[in-house]
Amino acid sequence: MFGAGAVTIGTFLRPAVARPTWPEGNSAAVSLTYDDGCDSQLENVSPLLDDLRLKATFFLTIENMRARQADWVGLAKKGHEIGNHTMTHPCRLSGYSAEQFRREQIDPAERYLDTNFGGLKPRTFAYPCGFEGLGRGATNKRVQSYLDVLRPTFLAARTVNGLPNDPRDVMRQRYLLNGFEPTYDLDDPRPAFTYLKKAIDHGHWAILIFHEVLPARRSAGDTSTSVHRTILEHMSRQPIWCAPLRTVFSHVAGTTELP
Ligand SMILES: [Zn+2]
Numbered sequence: 472m473f474g475a476g477a478v479t480i481g482t483f484l485r486p487a488v489a490r491p492t493w494p495e496g497n498s499a500a501v502s503l504t505y506d507d508g509c510d511s512q513l514e515n516v517s518p519l520l521d522d523l524r525l526k527a528t529f530f531l532t533i534e535n536m537r538a539r540q541a542d543w544v545g546l547a548k549k550g551h552e553i554g555n556h557t558m559t560h561p562c563r564l565s566g567y568s569a570e571q572f573r574r575e576q577i578d579p580a581e582r583y584l585d586t587n588f589g590g591l592k593p594r595t596f597a598y599p600c601g602f603e604g605l606g607r608g609a610t611n612k613r614v615q616s617y618l619d620v621l622r623p624t625f626l627a628a629r630t631v632n633g634l635p636n637d638p639r640d641v642m643r644q645r646y647l648l649n650g651f652e653p654t655y656d657l658d659d660p661r662p663a664f665t666y667l668k669k670a671i672d673h674g675h676w677a678i679l680i681f682h683e684v685l686p687a688r689r690s691a692g693d694t695s696t697s698v699h700r701t702i703l704e705h706m707s708r709q710p711i712w713c714a715p716l717r718t719v720f721s722h723v724a725g726t727t728e729l730p
Contacts, residue, residue, distance in 0.1 A: 493722075497712040499670040500719045501677040503527040503703070504629060504650065505684075506556055506597055508536030508543065515684045515696050517546050523707050528716040530556035530597035530629075533580050540587060552715035553588050554595040555580050555625070562600035565607050569616045572605055577624060593626040595716045596646075597680075601631030603647065621646050627720045635666065635675035641723045648716075650678040653702065654694040660701040671711055676719055 493500050503520075505512045508531040520527055529543075529551055536543050547553050557576040561567070567575075584594065604613025605620065621628050625646070633649025641648070653663035663679060670677035679702070683693045706713065714722070 493674070493712045494714075495712060496710070498710040499635070499667075499674055499677065500712045500714065500722075501667065501670065501679065501706060502714065502716045502719050503679050503681070504530060504554075504597065504716060505681050506530045506532075507560065507682055508532045508556070509683050510539060511683045511685050512681075513539060513542050513546065515686075516681070516699070517549075519696075519700060519703060520551070521549070523703055525703065525707070525713050526550050526552070526715050526718075528552040528554050528595065530554040530595075531580075531584070532556045532560045532599070533558045533583050535560070544587060547588050547590065552595070552717050553584060553590055554597060554716065555584060556597050557599050558583075560599040562602060564602055564605050564613075564617075567605055569605060569620050572617075573620050573624075577620060581624060591717065593624060595720070596621055596625045596628040597650075598628065598630055603630060618646050626717060629678060629680075629716060631680060635670035635673065635677040637673070637675050638723045641676065641720065645720070648678060648720075650680045652680040652682075652692070654681070654688075654698060655692055658688040658693070658695050658698050660698050660705065663702040664705060667706060667709060667711065671709060676723065677711070678716065 503525065505516055505527060512529065529546065531543065531553060555577070558580050559576065561576060603617060604610060605617040606613055627648055628646040629648045629650045631650050631652055636644070636649050651666050653666060667677055681694050681699065684696055684699045685693055686696055688695050
């Protein structure tokens with residue numbers, strides 16, 4: 472009896488909204504996200520997004536982008552989303568208490584973005600280096616500590632791992648949304664094609680992550696302009712709704728039947 476009950480509960484938690492409705496008759500959704508506030512995104516990404524009429528999410532690290540603040544404000548005015556990627560992009564998080572992380576990395580970045588960008592709030596967040604734990608101790612405790620910092624301030628947060636997001640899981644996973652860095656290991660468009668196909672086949676939400684976009688790849692994490700263009704042009708031909716993270720999240724939050 473207990474076993475049968477467990478199966479029933481599992482079914483109940485995943486309601487029969489097999490394929491959510493995506494705007495404009497599309498089969499899936501995709502958000503393009505660009506991390507770190509790299510100059511190369513101003514030079515090599517923004518013009519291509521204009522050409523293809525796409526809107527993206529830029530997760531700014533304040534110390535990286537300050538020198539070109541006016542250019543970033545200009546980019547935001549085109550309708551791109553600006554998200555928070557901390558003040559200094561710390562990747563060693565064991566020494567932070569939740570309070571210290573909020574005080575040094577989250578709140579000042581929010582104030583800076585409020586002052587210089589305005590825009591819709593709450594913003595979205597991306598984890599620097601994809602690290603999802605804060606402070607010391609067991610993994611669960613560190614993850615919980617980070618979530619406790621993010622929840623009061625942000626609408627949602629993006630990690631750097633996982634398959635396209637099932638809309639039925641998005642509210643539960645809103646501070647741990649899956650993202651994918653298609654060119655992290657290889658400057659090759661095919662992993663992105665495969666990932667997008669998975670999203671389309673299942674009606675899920677793909678979140679692509681890019682860092683530096685340069686004429687030629689220099690190191691892991693870089694994407695060449697030609698591969699970046701190939702991915703975006705391919706994506707534009709697919710039945711997939713492309714919108715910033717905040718926009719897709721809001722769509723899912725408003726339309727998905729939740730348990
Ligand atoms: Zn980053």
